[in-house]
Amino acid sequence: YFCLLLGVFLVELVAGVLAHVYYQKLSEELKQHLNRTLTENYGQPRAMEITASVDRLQQDFKCCGSDSSADWQQSAYILSREAEGRRVPDSCCKTVVTGCGQRVHPSNIYKVKGGCITKLEQFLADHLLLMGAVGIGVACLQICGMVLTCCLYRRFQLHFS
Numbered sequence: 001y002f003c004l005l006l007g008v009f010l011v012e013l014v015a016g017v018l019a020h021v022y023y024q025k026l027s028e029e030l031k032q033h034l035n036r037t038l039t040e041n042y043g044q045p046r047a048m049e050i051t052a053s054v055d056r057l058q059q060d061f062k063c064c065g066s067d068s069s070a071d072w073q074q075s076a077y078i079l080s081r082e083a084e085g086r087r088v089p090d091s092c093c094k095t096v097v098t099g100c101g102q103r104v105h106p107s108n109i110y111k112v113k114g115g116c117i118t119k120l121e122q123f124l125a126d127h128l129l130l131m132g133a134v135g136i137g138v139a140c141l142q143i144c145g146m147v148l149t150c151c152l153y154r155r156f157q158l159h160f161s
Contacts, residue, residue, distance in 0.1 A: 002149040009142045016135055023128075031117050035066040042089065043077030055091035061119035063112040064092035069104060071115065 041047040042054050058064055065071035065088070072078050072088045086101035092109040093100035100108060112119060 002146055002153070005142050005146045005149065009139060009146070012135065012139060012142075016132070019128075027121060030120065031066065034117055034120070035071060038066055038071055039075045042075055043080065043082060055089065057116055057120070058089070058091040058110070059096070061112075061116055061123070062094075062110050063116040063119045064088055064110045065115045066117050067115040069109055069111065069115075 037050060038054065041050045043051055069088050069092060072092075077083055077089065078086060083101075084099065086099070087104045088101040088109055090096050090098065090101045094108060094110060103109075
């Protein structure tokens with residue numbers, strides 16, 4: 001039992017260290033993939049799940065585009081006939097109605113400094129702290145379990161010797 005707890009503890013420790021080390025790289029990858037997703041996949045018939053996810057991201061975080069609403073200008077969706085004159089998707093609008101993305105004005109769409117990527121990074125950073133605290137709590141419980149296992153083993157060894 002001690003070896004099992006020790007193994008799980010070491011795996012969690014390595015995962016925590018790797019998460020900390022690669023956090024910056026994760027941020028850069030996130031920026032690249034979000035921007036590529038917006039420009040290449042949004043609104044495409046083969047990527048309806050991606051479209052729904054981006055719409056939800058923009059509405060939940062009250063943002064527009066990866067870095068700004070200007071990110072949409074070169075997207076496949078805005079350049080297509082499906083956009084019907086929109087300059088941003090309707091999910092960028094503060095009040096979503098069909099065709100509201102035609103008017104790009106701060107009173108109509110979310111103009112967040114840093115765009116959705118900043119909001120998403122902040123969300124992840126806030127929750128990373130919580131996940132780290134929970135991880136430390138679980139690690140403490142595992143260490144207590146290992147100590148108690150050693151104590152129990154010694155008692156059995158003394159009692160049955």
